[in-house]
Each structure stands twice: as C-alpha cells, then as structure tokens.
Amino acid sequence: MAAEGSLKLLGLTVSPFVIRVRMALQLKGIGYEYIEQDLFTKGELLRKSNPVYMKVPVLIHDGKPICESLAIVQYVDEVWAATGPSILPADPYDRAAARIWAAYADSKLLPAWVGIMWAATEEERAEKVDDTLAAIGQLEEAFGKCSKGKAFFAGDSVGYLDLVVGSQLLWFEALQKMFGVVVVEVGRAPLLAAWVKQFGETDTAKEVVPDVDTAVEYLTKLQSRRAGSTVAQLLS
The missing domain is CATH 3.40.30.10 (Glutaredoxin)
Structure with a gap:
C-alpha cells in the first residue's frame, strides 16, 4: 500500500x-x-x-x-497488481473488449449527456437525449456480452468498465433532477438498470461518489459562467 x-x-x-x-x-x-x-x-x-x-x-x-x-x-x-482485486480482466480478449467499450463510453455516451446539460434550445436538448439513449442501448448490449450473465460488466465483481461507466452515474442523477431526463430506464435497458442499482450499493461507489446535490450545485455554477466554456472543459 x-x-x-x-x-x-x-x-x-x-x-x-x-x-x-x-x-x-x-x-x-x-x-x-x-x-x-x-x-x-x-x-x-x-x-x-x-x-x-x-x-x-x-x-x-x-x-x-x-x-x-x-x-x-x-x-x-x-x-499495485499484488494489492486488492485486479481491475482489468486477465483474459486478453476480455481486456481488449473492456478497453474498447470504455473508449465508447467516453467518446459517445459522455459527450451526449454533457450536451443535454449544455443545450441552448429544447430542440438541441431533445437531440442530445436521443444520442444519450442510443449510446445506452449499445452499452446494454455490451453488458449482456461482457458480464456473461453476472452482476457487473467484469462479472462477479467491479472492474475496469464498471468504473468507467459507473463514474458517470452521478450525472445521470443530476440530469433527472434538473431536466427530468431518465438515462437508464428499466423498460429500455433492464440489464443496465439492475447494474446501476447493484453498482451504487458497492463500497467502491459509496465511499467516493458525492451526493447528487453537489453535482447540481456545480452545474448551476458552470451555467452562470458558461461564456467561452463547456461543461466538459470544466469537469476535467
């Protein structure tokens, strides 16, 4: 350690x-x-x-x-390979798949939901909602393949792809609270909906992820200074 x-x-x-x-x-x-x-x-x-x-x-x-x-x-x-559980899968194929889907989550899903928060018009926001739900649909399929019928993307326990997608769940809550947008619906993505609940109950998430009100407060601060900036720039 x-x-x-x-x-x-x-x-x-x-x-x-x-x-x-x-x-x-x-x-x-x-x-x-x-x-x-x-x-x-x-x-x-x-x-x-x-x-x-x-x-x-x-x-x-x-x-x-x-x-x-x-x-x-x-x-x-x-x-810290000898400390705690492995994060990336041991199998080379599973490891490659996790990296590919992690890149997808960051390049497709994340910009889509960021766009919902930063949309200038309702029409633009609706378009970004559609993009977000389309990306969730792809990750629903990915979960079915990667999890192999188990609770997490990595199988029995939290792994690399769980961390990448799970790190965005705070903002899914913020979207629902601020705009009424439900990103992961049971009817559209039942596997992911079950995963969201399971992931949120892990110590990994509980010890790190802040309260949704903290995210809402930060977004309100961003919106007051939006000139010349983007949400993505001010989250990283």
Whole structure:
C-alpha cells in the first residue's frame, strides 16, 4: 500500500474522470492525499503537473505525474497488481473488449449527456437525449456480452468498465433532477438498470461518489459562467 505522502491525486469532486480514479484507488485499498482543484482558476501545482492540458485528474506518484483518467486507472492496476482485486480482466480478449467499450463510453455516451446539460434550445436538448439513449442501448448490449450473465460488466465483481461507466452515474442523477431526463430506464435497458442499482450499493461507489446535490450545485455554477466554456472543459 502506498503511503499518502508518496501518492497525491489532483481532482474535482464531481468530475467523472476523477471519480473513476478515486474508485480504482478505493477498490485497491490504496491510501493517497487528495487535493481538490478549482478549474476556474487553475493553480500552480496543476499547471506544473499537467502543463499541456492543465486538466484533472493527475496522479502524482513519488513526484512523477500521470495524466488522463484511463491511463491512471491502468497504471494503478499495474503498479499495485499484488494489492486488492485486479481491475482489468486477465483474459486478453476480455481486456481488449473492456478497453474498447470504455473508449465508447467516453467518446459517445459522455459527450451526449454533457450536451443535454449544455443545450441552448429544447430542440438541441431533445437531440442530445436521443444520442444519450442510443449510446445506452449499445452499452446494454455490451453488458449482456461482457458480464456473461453476472452482476457487473467484469462479472462477479467491479472492474475496469464498471468504473468507467459507473463514474458517470452521478450525472445521470443530476440530469433527472434538473431536466427530468431518465438515462437508464428499466423498460429500455433492464440489464443496465439492475447494474446501476447493484453498482451504487458497492463500497467502491459509496465511499467516493458525492451526493447528487453537489453535482447540481456545480452545474448551476458552470451555467452562470458558461461564456467561452463547456461543461466538459470544466469537469476535467
């Protein structure tokens, strides 16, 4: 287990990218120092640690920064392979499938629901809702294949793809609370609906994911400063 002094995480409490890294560290039982960042006025440590993009999360291990959430999760799994459960599947085919669907979740699903929050018109919002539900439909099929009839994408326990999709669930709750949009409906995606409930009850999620009101409050703050910015930019 890492000592807190040798492992730091720069993050934003409501960022799905940060949440997945924190869940990975929680899953592994690794101690670390968490340092919250203000993405409106990015501080010196963030600028120094990630000078190209100045984005969170950044994991600083023994003074060396690792950037990009998916790379960090894989780094954690590899460096602390002997600690806690494996995050990525052991089977090469299953590992490749998990990485492919994780990329899909970040490139298709995440921009779609971000678009719902940032839409300028009702027509644009309706279009983004359709895009979101289409992506959920694809992940419903992926869950059926990856889970092999078990409770999680990874099977019997939480794994890589669970963390990637699960890190976005906070914002699904926020969408329902703010706009009345239900992202995962039992009638449309029964497998995912059951998974959402199961995942939310895990210690991995309970110990890391903030209350939905925290996300709503942050989005309200973003909307008041929306000129020249996007939700995606201010979540990472």
